[in-house]
Amino acid sequence: MTVANYNLKYPHAMKPLRIEGTIPSQLRGTLYRAGPGLIERFGKSVHPFLADGAITSVEISSQAKGACRMVETDKYLQEEACGRTLYDTNAPLLNRVKNALMRNIKNTGNTHILPWQNRFFALMEAGKPVEFDPQTLETIGTTNLDMIQGAFSAHPHRVERLKTTFNFGIRGQYIDLFSLPDIGHAKRITTFKAPWASLIHDFMMTDKHAIFFISPSKLVVWRAVLGLKDFSKYFSWDAQGSTFIIVVPLNSPDKLCQFEVDAFHVWHFANAYEDGEDIIVDACRHDDIGTLGNPIETTANDTEPAFWRFRIKPKNKQLLGEEVWSIPCEFPMVNPQLLGSKHRYAWVQTYKDKTGNGGFARIDTETQEIQRWYAPDHHQISEPLFVSKGQKEEEGWVLQLTQDLTHEKSYLAIIDSQKMDEQPVAKLWFDQAIPMTFHGVFIKDSSA
Numbered sequence: 001m002t003v004a005n006y007n008l009k010y011p012h013a014m015k016p017l018r019i020e021g022t023i024p025s026q027l028r029g030t031l032y033r034a035g036p037g038l039i040e041r042f043g044k045s046v047h048p049f050l051a052d053g054a055i056t057s058v059e060i061s062s063q064a065k066g067a068c069r070m071v072e073t074d075k076y077l078q079e080e081a082c083g084r085t086l087y088d089t090n091a092p093l094l095n096r097v098k099n100a101l102m103r104n105i106k107n108t109g110n111t112h113i114l115p116w117q118n119r120f121f122a123l124m125e126a127g128k129p130v131e132f133d134p135q136t137l138e139t140i141g142t143t144n145l146d147m148i149q150g151a152f153s154a155h156p157h158r159v160e161r162l163k164t165t166f167n168f169g170i171r172g173q174y175i176d177l178f179s180l181p182d183i184g185h186a187k188r189i190t191t192f193k194a195p196w197a198s199l200i201h202d203f204m205m206t207d208k209h210a211i212f213f214i215s216p217s218k219l220v221v222w223r224a225v226l227g228l229k230d231f232s233k234y235f236s237w238d239a240q241g242s243t244f245i246i247v248v249p250l251n252s253p254d255k256l257c258q259f260e261v262d263a264f265h266v267w268h269f270a271n272a273y274e275d276g277e278d279i280i281v282d283a284c285r286h287d288d289i290g291t292l293g294n295p296i297e298t299t300a301n302d303t304e305p306a307f308w309r310f311r312i313k314p315k316n317k318q319l320l321g322e323e324v325w326s327i328p329c330e331f332p333m334v335n336p337q338l339l340g341s342k343h344r345y346a347w348v349q350t351y352k353d354k355t356g357n358g359g360f361a362r363i364d365t366e367t368q369e370i371q372r373w374y375a376p377d378h379h380q381i382s383e384p385l386f387v388s389k390g391q392k393e394e395e396g397w398v399l400q401l402t403q404d405l406t407h408e409k410s411y412l413a414i415i416d417s418q419k420m421d422e423q424p425v426a427k428l429w430f431d432q433a434i435p436m437t438f439h440g441v442f443i444k445d446s447s448a
């Protein structure tokens, strides 16, 4: 499926968005999303995974305001000043080799947003957090939060019960596990050695364990060191290899449990929780890593991910798994209030197929009942973001940053999660097309 994407043409601070429909009176807060802001730069196309990041925000009250800005790190500004690429795979060969050997990687901040202790950070998995001003979206600077030695992944996970956000970072073959409590200092909990330098995009947390699925997607070191132009070949899939399951107990992190199972890959997890002595993990399971091609021109990286429920039995060193929904889907999430504890419903992005356009779906993991929402023709959607409304787990809204390809403008669709057969209750229109975004967060107003 070939689809459109855009460069960020007109970065701007907060300004009013045109409201179509009615904003629900209970929905108050601000959406922040991160994604590749320049998929074409200095006359050359850039792989979206490597493209300089842009942050988009939408402030929702009785009015709506929106902003969009590039993540302006030192290296990005250095390239802007000299008018050419110095750091990614479009840089001259000598630069690429030198950068790879010196680990001189440009931090694009193009993948996700981390809110922590009233500070906001743009994340990419090979760099450190890039702090930005949540009102103006202006870049403040890169930080190690006084504890990060290597990288800081782009998929932090909060465990509501522990009032703590957790994340990991990769240093070659080593994995650092971090905790970021709501109150107090961030710290490194432990470091352990992975079986190989792997593509580990996401992990999972319960209130007792950190869980890693380390697939045989192995870094091809010589390609990375030579800084070869084709980023998609930096990792190769070892079809004869295994996936390592690693479970790290929070109360004794040096006593990790690990074992091997038949190879598969997970880009994104939905949630995990304790079930007696077992751990339940919901995720979108891929047979392999696909081509690592351009994610906006393929259906979830060429492979056909399905929604699976896994049961880890640490005592027996066993992983059981069953497919819950076979239709290709990705970017799963659950009600944020239930992160790290038992959930019933998951929300996933879906892709264009014989039943209709791409959109999103709600999966009932108890009954396997599926509800689907389809985007209109010539509209391109991204990760659905569920915002809870009230007492019921499934009650809330799904926020969908959408590109209207016909008019080359973007809007935030607000969809009532219990009326998925209806049109959005509101569309908040930017006056330009917003580049694609990978991930985001919604920060509720504390007064709402």
Ligand SMILES: [Fe+2]
Binding pocket: 111, 155, 201, 267, 268, 438, 439
């Ligand atoms: Fe991701």
